[in-house]
Amino acid sequence: MTDRLLQAEHLSKTYSLPGGGSHTAAEDVSFTVPEGGALGIVGESGSGKTTVARMLVGLARPDHGRITVAGREREPRAPRGRTARLTRAREIQMVFQDPYVSLDPRLTATQCLHTALRLHGRPESEAGPLLDRVGLGSREADARPRDLSGGQRQRLAIARALAVDPRILVLDEAVAALDVSIQAQILRLLAEIRRETAVALVFVSHDLAVVQHVTDEVLVMRTGRVVERGPTHRVLTTPEHPYTHLLLASVPTTEDWDPTAAARARERAAATEEGP
Ligand SMILES: Nc1ncnc2c1ncn2[C@@H]1O[C@H](COP(=O)(O)OP(=O)(O)OP(=O)(O)O)[C@@H](O)[C@H]1O
Numbered sequence: 001m002t003d004r005l006l007q008a009e010h011l012s013k014t015y016s017l018p019g020g021g022s023h024t025a026a027e028d029v030s031f032t033v034p035e036g037g038a039l040g041i042v043g044e045s046g047s048g049k050t051t052v053a054r055m056l057v058g059l060a061r062p063d064h065g066r067i068t069v070a071g072r073e074r075e076p077r078a079p080r081g082r083t084a085r086l087t088r089a090r091e092i093q094m095v096f097q098d099p100y101v102s103l104d105p106r107l108t109a110t111q112c113l114h115t116a117l118r119l120h121g122r123p124e125s126e127a128g129p130l131l132d133r134v135g136l137g138s139r140e141a142d143a144r145p146r147d148l149s150g151g152q153r154q155r156l157a158i159a160r161a162l163a164v165d166p167r168i169l170v171l172d173e174a175v176a177a178l179d180v181s182i183q184a185q186i187l188r189l190l191a192e193i194r195r196e197t198a199v200a201l202v203f204v205s206h207d208l209a210v211v212q213h214v215t216d217e218v219l220v221m222r223t224g225r226v227v228e229r230g231p232t233h234r235v236l237t238t239p240e241h242p243y244t245h246l247l248l249a250s251v252p253t254t255e256d257w258d259p260t261a262a263a264r265a266r267e268r269a270a271a272t273e274e275g276p
Helices: 049-057 082-091 109-119 124-133 150-163 180-196 208-214 232-237 242-250 259-274
Strands: 006-016 022-033 038-042 064-069 092-095 168-172 200-205 217-222 225-231
Touching (some): 006 049, 022 038, 022 217, 022 225, 038 049, 038 208, 049 092, 082 092, 092 150, 109 124, 150 180, 180 200, 200 208, 217 232, 217 242, 225 232
Antiparallel strands (some): 006 022, 217 225
């Protein structure tokens, strides 16, 4: 068991803006995830969560910092050579919010998995067990993405990521577009996958109610910086940073949640920050 399977150290990313100027989307973000562990990255829209996720998988290049998987540094760019590229793909796979855009519309679910399995030198016969693993049956196996529901498409995207046998799965708002009951099913599925494999999860979400079901540790991001971190249960029940309090007040996690009080708390916090 590796207690530092994924290590992100001092990641920073600043974007140049059209028309001049720049915007720092992530600043000095560090964390580790053990083998089989699950880390949540939470924060409001624009807090830098996706930027961190994109740096992990290599879709954005950090300006500073480094990322290692099992002690091996990940190069910011995709390496040359097929073997090195496939090895890198097996380190980290990503599941996006909308699998509709990342799944090939021409391929049935089975064909989609065959393609991923073949590419990684694994037998096509693993497609059936993978579909089974994510709860897709024989009808869905022959269906193309447009004929699947949102939840089924997300199951297929997870199966395709697992076909690569990755060590780490990064999920960016992976259940955000789904109905609450379907969200719960996908979260249960992820929890099962975690139990059965040693895959580690990095679960990016604006929704604290969602991360509490799948993660052990959580990072709270605000304007590109980590403002709080700790065991998920502790952060959600006894938050230390005022911003985490605010985030918690903003989500209907309890029966006595009061949207008006939450909105007022946010307005008060914004006014305090802006100053006189
Ligand atoms: N390519 C880019 N060029 C310029 N600015 C960017 C770029 N990508 C992200 N940003 C800015 O960086 C900040 C962080 O964006 P990011 O998408 O990482 O946040 P987020 O927390 O994931 O939010 P959301 O949930 O809305 O995607 C935002 O202010 C965003 O506008």
